[in-house]
Amino acid sequence: MSKGCQTQGPLSELEKSIDVIIDVFHQYSRREGDKDTLTRKELKLLIEKQLVNYLKHVKNQVSIDQIFKDLDTNKDEQLSFGEVMLLIIRVTVATHEHLHFCEDKQHHQQHPQQHQQQHQHQHNH
Numbered sequence: 001m002s003k004g005c006q007t008q009g010p011l012s013e014l015e016k017s018i019d020v021i022i023d024v025f026h027q028y029s030r031r032e033g034d035k036d037t038l039t040r041k042e043l044k045l046l047i048e049k050q051l052v053n054y055l056k057h058v059k060n061q062v063s064i065d066q067i068f069k070d071l072d073t074n075k076d077e078q079l080s081f082g083e084v085m086l087l088i089i090r091v092t093v094a095t096h097e098h099l100h101f102c103e104d105k106q107h108h109q110q111h112p113q114q115h116q117q118q119h120q121h122q123h124n125h
Contacts, residue, residue, distance in 0.1 A: 021088060024050055025081055037078035040068050046084075054091050 011019065025038075028046040033039050038046065044064045047055050058064065071083045 025084055034078060037080050038084060039078060043068055043079060051091060054095060
């Protein structure tokens with residue numbers, strides 16, 4: 001956050017995370033062209049460096065081009081912060097669902113009998 005616009009108190013964990021998202025966006029948006037939007041090249045770099053684990057399947061230019069096209073809602077061939085946030089939202093939701101899937105799978109493996117009883121109970125009301 002810029003020094004001229006300080007908040008009243010210490011930032012919460014979520015507020016710190018929001019600041020990090022904004023800072024990372026600007027690290028890439030300032031590289032070429034408009035300083036507050038991403039080009040295809042900047043988006044590719046951001047994905048390769050900042051979403052390397054969560055978007056590891058995105059390795060070729062065709063995938064980058066498709067993501068760019070999907071995010072560029074106003075079709076101006078650049079991505080605003082709001083348009084990039086669509087990607088962040090999608091990745092965050094997918095990660096949240098994946099974590100729950102992994103937790104459920106791990107729980108079922110550790111307690112298969114308990115899960116069977118709970119599952120039957122839930123459907124026998």
